[in-house]
Amino acid sequence: MRALIQRVSEARVDISGATVGEIGHGVLILICAMQGDTEAEADKLAAKIAKLRIFKDDDGKMNRSLLDIKGSALVVSQFTLSADTKRGNRPGFSYAAKPDEGERLYEYFAGQMQAQGVPVATGRFGADMQVHLVNDGPVTIWMDSAD
Structure with missing residues:
Protein backbone atom coordinates (compact mmCIF):
# COMPACT_ATOMS: atom_id res chain seq x y z
CA MET A 1 0.00 0.00 0.00
CA ARG A 2 1.09 3.55 -0.61
CA ALA A 3 0.26 6.44 1.64
CA LEU A 4 0.89 10.16 1.61
CA ILE A 5 0.63 11.49 5.16
CA GLN A 6 0.14 15.19 5.81
CA ARG A 7 0.23 16.66 9.29
CA VAL A 8 -2.78 18.97 9.49
CA SER A 9 -4.36 21.40 11.88
CA GLU A 10 -7.69 20.60 10.18
CA ALA A 11 -8.98 18.72 7.15
CA ARG A 12 -12.27 17.75 5.58
CA VAL A 13 -13.71 15.95 2.57
CA ASP A 14 -16.71 17.29 0.68
CA ILE A 15 -18.81 15.41 -1.87
CA SER A 16 -21.34 17.39 -3.92
CA GLY A 17 -21.06 20.28 -1.46
CA ALA A 18 -21.69 18.17 1.66
CA THR A 19 -18.97 17.39 4.21
CA VAL A 20 -18.64 13.62 4.65
CA GLY A 21 -15.51 13.51 6.85
CA GLU A 22 -13.77 16.10 9.00
CA ILE A 23 -10.98 16.23 11.60
CA GLY A 24 -9.09 18.77 13.65
CA HIS A 25 -5.43 18.31 14.61
CA GLY A 26 -3.98 15.10 13.20
CA VAL A 27 -3.13 13.61 9.82
CA LEU A 28 -4.67 13.42 6.39
CA ILE A 29 -3.81 10.02 4.92
CA LEU A 30 -4.17 9.62 1.16
CA ILE A 31 -4.06 5.85 0.64
CA CYS A 32 -3.80 3.51 -2.35
CA ALA A 33 -3.94 -0.27 -2.41
CA MET A 34 -1.54 -1.71 -4.97
CA GLN A 35 -1.86 -4.99 -6.89
CA GLY A 36 -0.91 -7.88 -4.63
CA ASP A 37 -1.46 -5.97 -1.38
CA THR A 38 -3.04 -7.86 1.49
CA GLU A 39 -4.35 -7.07 4.95
CA ALA A 40 -0.80 -7.57 6.25
CA GLU A 41 0.38 -4.44 4.39
CA ALA A 42 -2.56 -2.47 5.78
CA ASP A 43 -1.81 -3.69 9.32
CA LYS A 44 1.85 -2.71 9.02
CA LEU A 45 1.11 0.71 7.57
CA ALA A 46 -1.60 1.57 10.12
CA ALA A 47 0.66 0.62 13.04
CA LYS A 48 3.56 2.63 11.61
CA ILE A 49 1.48 5.75 10.91
CA ALA A 50 -0.16 5.74 14.36
CA LYS A 51 3.29 5.70 15.99
CA LEU A 52 5.11 7.96 13.49
CA ARG A 53 6.69 10.78 15.50
CA ILE A 54 5.89 13.84 13.38
CA PHE A 55 4.31 16.12 15.98
CA LYS A 56 6.26 18.66 18.03
CA ASP A 57 7.14 18.09 21.66
CA ASP A 58 7.57 20.86 24.26
CA ASP A 59 11.03 21.60 22.82
CA GLY A 60 9.68 22.02 19.28
CA LYS A 61 11.17 18.74 18.00
CA MET A 62 9.15 16.21 16.04
CA ASN A 63 9.04 13.66 18.81
CA ARG A 64 5.34 12.87 19.36
CA SER A 65 3.05 10.48 17.54
CA LEU A 66 -0.58 10.73 16.54
CA LEU A 67 -1.37 8.55 19.55
CA ASP A 68 0.67 10.80 21.87
CA ILE A 69 -1.23 13.93 20.87
CA LYS A 70 -4.60 12.15 20.73
CA GLY A 71 -5.01 13.34 17.16
CA SER A 72 -7.36 12.09 14.46
CA ALA A 73 -6.90 10.72 10.95
CA LEU A 74 -8.83 11.59 7.82
CA VAL A 75 -8.39 8.60 5.49
CA VAL A 76 -9.05 9.26 1.80
CA SER A 77 -8.68 6.75 -1.04
CA GLN A 78 -6.48 7.99 -3.87
CA PHE A 79 -5.69 5.50 -6.62
CA THR A 80 -3.54 8.09 -8.40
CA LEU A 81 -0.75 7.35 -5.89
CA SER A 82 -0.15 4.30 -8.08
CA ALA A 83 0.71 6.49 -11.09
CA ASP A 84 3.34 5.16 -13.45
CA THR A 85 4.94 8.11 -15.24
CA LYS A 86 7.88 6.31 -16.87
CA VAL A 120 -10.93 8.14 12.03
CA ALA A 121 -13.04 10.03 9.51
CA THR A 122 -13.13 8.97 5.86
CA GLY A 123 -13.99 10.06 2.40
CA ARG A 124 -15.98 7.79 0.08
CA PHE A 125 -14.19 5.29 -2.13
CA GLY A 126 -14.49 6.09 -5.84
CA ALA A 127 -16.32 9.38 -5.29
CA ASP A 128 -15.38 12.73 -6.79
CA MET A 129 -14.13 14.39 -3.59
CA GLN A 130 -12.89 17.83 -2.71
CA VAL A 131 -10.27 17.60 0.04
CA HIS A 132 -9.64 20.71 2.11
CA LEU A 133 -6.71 20.87 4.50
CA VAL A 134 -4.42 23.13 6.41
CA ASN A 135 -1.02 21.43 6.22
CA ASP A 136 0.76 22.04 9.51
CA GLY A 137 4.45 22.73 9.03
CA PRO A 138 4.17 21.77 6.24
CA VAL A 139 4.93 18.13 7.04
CA THR A 140 4.28 15.61 4.27
CA ILE A 141 5.59 12.03 4.40
CA TRP A 142 5.49 9.39 1.64
CA MET A 143 5.23 5.76 2.78
CA ASP A 144 5.10 2.51 0.87
CA SER A 145 4.54 -0.79 2.66
CA ALA A 146 6.87 -2.44 0.11
CA ASP A 147 9.82 -0.40 1.46
Whole structure:
Protein backbone atom coordinates (compact mmCIF):
# COMPACT_ATOMS: atom_id res chain seq x y z
CA MET A 1 0.00 0.00 0.00
CA ARG A 2 1.09 3.55 -0.61
CA ALA A 3 0.26 6.44 1.64
CA LEU A 4 0.89 10.16 1.61
CA ILE A 5 0.63 11.49 5.16
CA GLN A 6 0.14 15.19 5.81
CA ARG A 7 0.23 16.66 9.29
CA VAL A 8 -2.78 18.97 9.49
CA SER A 9 -4.36 21.40 11.88
CA GLU A 10 -7.69 20.60 10.18
CA ALA A 11 -8.98 18.72 7.15
CA ARG A 12 -12.27 17.75 5.58
CA VAL A 13 -13.71 15.95 2.57
CA ASP A 14 -16.71 17.29 0.68
CA ILE A 15 -18.81 15.41 -1.87
CA SER A 16 -21.34 17.39 -3.92
CA GLY A 17 -21.06 20.28 -1.46
CA ALA A 18 -21.69 18.17 1.66
CA THR A 19 -18.97 17.39 4.21
CA VAL A 20 -18.64 13.62 4.65
CA GLY A 21 -15.51 13.51 6.85
CA GLU A 22 -13.77 16.10 9.00
CA ILE A 23 -10.98 16.23 11.60
CA GLY A 24 -9.09 18.77 13.65
CA HIS A 25 -5.43 18.31 14.61
CA GLY A 26 -3.98 15.10 13.20
CA VAL A 27 -3.13 13.61 9.82
CA LEU A 28 -4.67 13.42 6.39
CA ILE A 29 -3.81 10.02 4.92
CA LEU A 30 -4.17 9.62 1.16
CA ILE A 31 -4.06 5.85 0.64
CA CYS A 32 -3.80 3.51 -2.35
CA ALA A 33 -3.94 -0.27 -2.41
CA MET A 34 -1.54 -1.71 -4.97
CA GLN A 35 -1.86 -4.99 -6.89
CA GLY A 36 -0.91 -7.88 -4.63
CA ASP A 37 -1.46 -5.97 -1.38
CA THR A 38 -3.04 -7.86 1.49
CA GLU A 39 -4.35 -7.07 4.95
CA ALA A 40 -0.80 -7.57 6.25
CA GLU A 41 0.38 -4.44 4.39
CA ALA A 42 -2.56 -2.47 5.78
CA ASP A 43 -1.81 -3.69 9.32
CA LYS A 44 1.85 -2.71 9.02
CA LEU A 45 1.11 0.71 7.57
CA ALA A 46 -1.60 1.57 10.12
CA ALA A 47 0.66 0.62 13.04
CA LYS A 48 3.56 2.63 11.61
CA ILE A 49 1.48 5.75 10.91
CA ALA A 50 -0.16 5.74 14.36
CA LYS A 51 3.29 5.70 15.99
CA LEU A 52 5.11 7.96 13.49
CA ARG A 53 6.69 10.78 15.50
CA ILE A 54 5.89 13.84 13.38
CA PHE A 55 4.31 16.12 15.98
CA LYS A 56 6.26 18.66 18.03
CA ASP A 57 7.14 18.09 21.66
CA ASP A 58 7.57 20.86 24.26
CA ASP A 59 11.03 21.60 22.82
CA GLY A 60 9.68 22.02 19.28
CA LYS A 61 11.17 18.74 18.00
CA MET A 62 9.15 16.21 16.04
CA ASN A 63 9.04 13.66 18.81
CA ARG A 64 5.34 12.87 19.36
CA SER A 65 3.05 10.48 17.54
CA LEU A 66 -0.58 10.73 16.54
CA LEU A 67 -1.37 8.55 19.55
CA ASP A 68 0.67 10.80 21.87
CA ILE A 69 -1.23 13.93 20.87
CA LYS A 70 -4.60 12.15 20.73
CA GLY A 71 -5.01 13.34 17.16
CA SER A 72 -7.36 12.09 14.46
CA ALA A 73 -6.90 10.72 10.95
CA LEU A 74 -8.83 11.59 7.82
CA VAL A 75 -8.39 8.60 5.49
CA VAL A 76 -9.05 9.26 1.80
CA SER A 77 -8.68 6.75 -1.04
CA GLN A 78 -6.48 7.99 -3.87
CA PHE A 79 -5.69 5.50 -6.62
CA THR A 80 -3.54 8.09 -8.40
CA LEU A 81 -0.75 7.35 -5.89
CA SER A 82 -0.15 4.30 -8.08
CA ALA A 83 0.71 6.49 -11.09
CA ASP A 84 3.34 5.16 -13.45
CA THR A 85 4.94 8.11 -15.24
CA LYS A 86 7.88 6.31 -16.87
CA ARG A 87 6.53 6.54 -20.41
CA GLY A 88 4.87 9.44 -22.15
CA ASN A 89 2.98 12.26 -20.51
CA ARG A 90 -0.16 10.44 -19.44
CA PRO A 91 0.21 8.46 -16.21
CA GLY A 92 -0.86 4.84 -16.11
CA PHE A 93 -2.61 3.31 -13.13
CA SER A 94 -2.27 -0.40 -13.86
CA TYR A 95 -0.33 -0.98 -10.61
CA ALA A 96 -3.36 -0.04 -8.48
CA ALA A 97 -5.45 -2.84 -7.01
CA LYS A 98 -8.68 -3.62 -8.85
CA PRO A 99 -11.52 -1.37 -7.58
CA ASP A 100 -13.30 -4.00 -5.46
CA GLU A 101 -10.05 -5.08 -3.78
CA GLY A 102 -8.92 -1.47 -3.44
CA GLU A 103 -12.15 -0.54 -1.68
CA ARG A 104 -11.94 -3.55 0.64
CA LEU A 105 -8.36 -2.73 1.63
CA TYR A 106 -9.15 0.98 2.00
CA GLU A 107 -11.97 0.20 4.44
CA TYR A 108 -9.82 -2.38 6.21
CA PHE A 109 -6.98 0.14 6.59
CA ALA A 110 -9.35 2.76 8.08
CA GLY A 111 -10.55 0.11 10.53
CA GLN A 112 -6.97 -0.75 11.46
CA MET A 113 -6.23 2.91 12.17
CA GLN A 114 -9.22 2.89 14.53
CA ALA A 115 -7.97 -0.35 16.09
CA GLN A 116 -4.71 1.48 16.86
CA GLY A 117 -6.76 3.91 18.96
CA VAL A 118 -6.94 6.75 16.44
CA PRO A 119 -10.31 8.44 15.79
CA VAL A 120 -10.93 8.14 12.03
CA ALA A 121 -13.04 10.03 9.51
CA THR A 122 -13.13 8.97 5.86
CA GLY A 123 -13.99 10.06 2.40
CA ARG A 124 -15.98 7.79 0.08
CA PHE A 125 -14.19 5.29 -2.13
CA GLY A 126 -14.49 6.09 -5.84
CA ALA A 127 -16.32 9.38 -5.29
CA ASP A 128 -15.38 12.73 -6.79
CA MET A 129 -14.13 14.39 -3.59
CA GLN A 130 -12.89 17.83 -2.71
CA VAL A 131 -10.27 17.60 0.04
CA HIS A 132 -9.64 20.71 2.11
CA LEU A 133 -6.71 20.87 4.50
CA VAL A 134 -4.42 23.13 6.41
CA ASN A 135 -1.02 21.43 6.22
CA ASP A 136 0.76 22.04 9.51
CA GLY A 137 4.45 22.73 9.03
CA PRO A 138 4.17 21.77 6.24
CA VAL A 139 4.93 18.13 7.04
CA THR A 140 4.28 15.61 4.27
CA ILE A 141 5.59 12.03 4.40
CA TRP A 142 5.49 9.39 1.64
CA MET A 143 5.23 5.76 2.78
CA ASP A 144 5.10 2.51 0.87
CA SER A 145 4.54 -0.79 2.66
CA ALA A 146 6.87 -2.44 0.11
CA ASP A 147 9.82 -0.40 1.46
